[in-house]
Amino acid sequence: MSAGKSFWEMDEMRIITGAMVILGGATALLVVMPYMLLKEVPPPAALKPYSDIQLVGRQSYIANGCVYCHSQQPRDIAQAPDFKRGWGRASVAGDYAYDTPHLLGTMRTGPDLMNIGARQPSKDWQLGHLYQPRAYTPGSIMPSYPYLFEVRQGEAKANETVVNLPPSFAKPGQVVVARPEALALVEYLLAMDRTYPALAPLAPATDRKK
Amino acid sequence: MDFTVSVLLGTFILSIAALFVFIWSLSNGLFGDGLQAATEIFVPNELGRVEDPAATAAQIKGLQQATGTASEGDSAVSESDAKARDDADKSTSLVVGVCLTLAVVWLVLASVAGLISSIKMHEPDWWVQYGWITFGRIRPIHLNMVAYGWCSLAGIGVAIWLIPRLLKTELVGAKYALVGGALWTIGVFAGTVAIAMGYSDGLEWLEYPWQIDILLVIGGALVGVPLWLTLLNRKVKHLYVSVWYIGAGLLWFPILFLIANWPGLHFGVQQASMNWWFGHNVLGLWFTPIGLAASYYFIPKVIGKPIHSYNLSLLGFWSLAFFYSQVGGHHLIGGPVPSWLITISIVQSMMMVIPVFAVAVNQHMTVLGNFRALAYSPTLRFIVLGAMMYTAASVQGSLEALRSVNTITHFTHYTVAHAHLGLYGFFSMVMFGSIYFIMPRVMNWEWPYPKLISLHFWLVLVGFAIYFIWLSIGGWLQGLAMLDEKTPFMQSVALTLPYLKARSIGGGLMTLGHLVFAAHFFAMGWKFGPRRLGAALLGTSVWTRFKAKGVAA
Numbered sequence: 001m002s003a004g005k006s007f008w009e010m011d012e013m014r015i016i017t018g019a020m021v022i023l024g025g026a027t028a029l030l031v032v033m034p035y036m037l038l039k040e041v042p043p044p045a046a047l048k049p050y051s052d053i054q055l056v057g058r059q060s061y062i063a064n065g066c067v068y069c070h071s072q073q074p075r076d077i078a079q080a081p082d083f084k085r086g087w088g089r090a091s092v093a094g095d096y097a098y099d100t101p102h103l104l105g106t107m108r109t110g111p112d113l114m115n116i117g118a119r120q121p122s123k124d125w126q127l128g129h130l131y132q133p134r135a136y137t138p139g140s141i142m143p144s145y146p147y148l149f150e151v152r153q154g155e156a157k158a159n160e161t162v163v164n165l166p167p168s169f170a171k172p173g174q175v176v177v178a179r180p181e182a183l184a185l186v187e188y189l190l191a192m193d194r195t196y197p198a199l200a201p202l203a204p205a206t207d208r209k210k
Numbered sequence: 211m212d213f214t215v216s217v218l219l220g221t222f223i224l225s226i227a228a229l230f231v232f233i234w235s236l237s238n239g240l241f242g243d244g245l246q247a248a249t250e251i252f253v254p255n256e257l258g259r260v261e262d263p264a265a266t267a268a269q270i271k272g273l274q275q276a277t278g279t280a281s282e283g284d285s286a287v288s289e290s291d292a293k294a295r296d297d298a299d300k301s302t303s304l305v306v307g308v309c310l311t312l313a314v315v316w317l318v319l320a321s322v323a324g325l326i327s328s329i330k331m332h333e334p335d336w337w338v339q340y341g342w343i344t345f346g347r348i349r350p351i352h353l354n355m356v357a358y359g360w361c362s363l364a365g366i367g368v369a370i371w372l373i374p375r376l377l378k379t380e381l382v383g384a385k386y387a388l389v390g391g392a393l394w395t396i397g398v399f400a401g402t403v404a405i406a407m408g409y410s411d412g413l414e415w416l417e418y419p420w421q422i423d424i425l426l427v428i429g430g431a432l433v434g435v436p437l438w439l440t441l442l443n444r445k446v447k448h449l450y451v452s453v454w455y456i457g458a459g460l461l462w463f464p465i466l467f468l469i470a471n472w473p474g475l476h477f478g479v480q481q482a483s484m485n486w487w488f489g490h491n492v493l494g495l496w497f498t499p500i501g502l503a504a505s506y507y508f509i510p511k512v513i514g515k516p517i518h519s520y521n522l523s524l525l526g527f528w529s530l531a532f533f534y535s536q537v538g539g540h541h542l543i544g545g546p547v548p549s550w551l552i553t554i555s556i557v558q559s560m561m562m563v564i565p566v567f568a569v570a571v572n573q574h575m576t577v578l579g580n581f582r583a584l585a586y587s588p589t590l591r592f593i594v595l596g597a598m599m600y601t602a603a604s605v606q607g608s609l610e611a612l613r614s615v616n617t618i619t620h621f622t623h624y625t626v627a628h629a630h631l632g633l634y635g636f637f638s639m640v641m642f643g644s645i646y647f648i649m650p651r652v653m654n655w656e657w658p659y660p661k662l663i664s665l666h667f668w669l670v671l672v673g674f675a676i677y678f679i680w681l682s683i684g685g686w687l688q689g690l691a692m693l694d695e696k697t698p699f700m701q702s703v704a705l706t707l708p709y710l711k712a713r714s715i716g717g718g719l720m721t722l723g724h725l726v727f728a729a730h731f732f733a734m735g736w737k738f739g740p741r742r743l744g745a746a747l748l749g750t751s752v753w754t755r756f757k758a759k760g761v762a763a
Contacts, residue, residue, distance in 0.1 A: 071621055085699060109623075141707075142334060143345045
């Protein structure tokens with residue numbers, strides 16, 4: 001280092017202190033302050049914690065990367081017609097009280113899933129749609145997930161869940177059996193229901209004051 | 211006072227105060243003599259002398275004519291200076307060679323993963339039998355291999371190579387960087403396997419499980435060690451702007467990654483806010499500083515002229531650090547997060563025009579009048595194009611943060627196109643140019659087939675143009691369709707199909723370009739082709755020196 005210079009005059013020190021102070025400020029704003037504010041948000045009374053099987057399903061949602069095409073954050077009616085599409089009211093922080101890791105998402109290659117359990121409560125539909133989305137939604141570009149199912153000739157065993165495909169997609173003599181992972185994932189999807197009224201929002205989704 | 215208002219007011223006052231402190235420090239000469247600092251990257255008598263080890267002898271001649279006044283008769287760089295530079299370059303060759311080789315391997319793998327993801331978007335029943343190759347896994351594998359495999363390792367290699375050149379001394383502590391780079395690579399490999407097997411943390415940019423993240427935190431900290439050790443030995447009076455960017459970037463990354471991945475710390479919506487604090491900072495405080503450090507070195511070095519304004523470059527540095535670090539919230543516009551957070555991020559996103567224009571004006575003014583040099587210098591062609599893409603991506607990013615624009619583009623492919631403009635158009639292009647410059651010095655061997663450099667350039671340029679233009683249009687139309695309540699959602703999917711297919715074509719050309727690049731890279735590694743050392747060294751004076759010693763064949 002260059003000798004004879006005061007601490008502050010050394011470029012190295014300016015880089016280190018400046019870089020750390022600035023990063024510290026940004027972290028305080030975007031990480032620490034939300035932490036302090038949101039820690040106190042109580043879960044809405046109507047929101048139930050996930051059951052064990054729903055949590056297994058949520059893990060499957062993460063493992064298979066559903067979040068890369070589906071958001072879980074309907075926007076306010078003033079900003080976008082999310083509510084009119086049946087995706088639900090604008091979400092508030094409390095709705096995510098049990099959601100760690102968060103799955104807000106950044107893409108809508110497919111629709112928002114914040115309330116998919118309320119919108120599409122049929123287990124048969126959900127299972128079949130995972131097996132072959134195009135059997136239910138023509139033109140869908142969602143991948144099919146055959147590896148979550150077992151296809152076999154003949155009959156299913158007594159304790160197995162058979163997927164009831166639409167006639168044009170069902171093959172005669174063949175049964176499609178849901179594997180435990182598919183069943184858990186569907187349990188999670190069916191639990192996606194935040195149709196209860198939002199609490200007085202601590203953190204409004206959009207600033208209506210302006 | 212209302213909490214939101216007081217936070218906003220506080221931020222505003224802090225920003226203005228910081229600006230005044232900065233202006234005051236500039237006017238008091240705290241940043242030293244601008245011109246002297248700007249010429250710190252040259253040795254005496256080197257100004258006006260071009261350098262591009264990637265260029266052939268004929269190209270060097272053309273480059274010199276296109277830019278400079280220095281000719282054969284001018285006073286030459288002294289032998290001791292040439293020797294010192296040679297030693298500086300040699301001190302990094304092993305660690306840089308290793309990092310860049312790994313980076314190129316990751317680039318090829320990442321491109322293939324990206325191409326597969328792209329095709330899967332319009333062929334949803336293609337290759338669905340196995341979990342590890344499903345779209346939801348191969349897409350994050352692509353992103354992580356690009357970000358932590360290709361971009362980070364290329365950035366680390368380029369940064370380490372630049373350190374001794376910028377400090378005019380040999381690298382100290384290369385072994386730390388070697389160990390760091392090794393840990394890092396093991397981490398990327400393990401992370402890829404983890405995602406493929408379904409062990410993902412579920413957060414974009416932060417998919418690797420925390421046990422693997424430890425490797426990247428330690429590895430990232432270790433690769434920074436040689437910089438600090440070498441700084442203690444520096445032979446330069448001023449720290450050139452590239453050192454500022456590299457130093458800060460190497461400090462920032464391990465801290466960002468550590469906080470973001472701390473297990474059990476983050477929850478619910480707070481985690482979403484943290485997610486985008488990280489997601490944008492990894493771009494703004496890790497890739498961007500290294501990309502800018504490289505372009506601030508190579509553009510003036512290739513054409514042999516100092517940057518237009520050294521003080522402007524430091525203004526760019528500090529304002530980038532300040533504003534960029536707070537923009538993350540714009541990824542959550544309309545989301546369930548506190549509105550003051552989003553407003554701050556939108557404001558700081560707009561303020562980003564300050565550092566962006568500081569860089570744009572500075573680099574453009576440096577190249578101005580030397581545009582013919584682009585025809586001769588392979589390095590310059592990639593880097594100047596990359597620098598232009600930086601301006602474009604940043605201005606686009608600021609606009610996308612506006613609530614009105616964001617309402618359309620959020621949740622669409624438009625954002626994906628924008629992300630590629632930044633990390634590919636800017637960062638990867640700058641890395642390509644830098645690698646073309648660096649590798650001949652690392653290998654002491656010229657690029658064997660100069661035509662392949664042109665082929666690489668045109669393949670990725672055309673491929674990327676197709677990728678970016680079509681995906682942006684498709685994404686915009688998708689956004690408009692989703693906002694129109696009368697348009698069924700499925701129509702917003704159907705209308706994107708032709709654009710998604712075009713993206714696959716563009717991505718295919720880019721992948722092809724990367725294969726050409728990688729093949730050329732390894733052909734050089736195995737020392738194919740004729741040995742034409744002339745241009746690869748400091749210039750004609752060194753060429754003469756070597757010829758005199760009978761070293762050159």
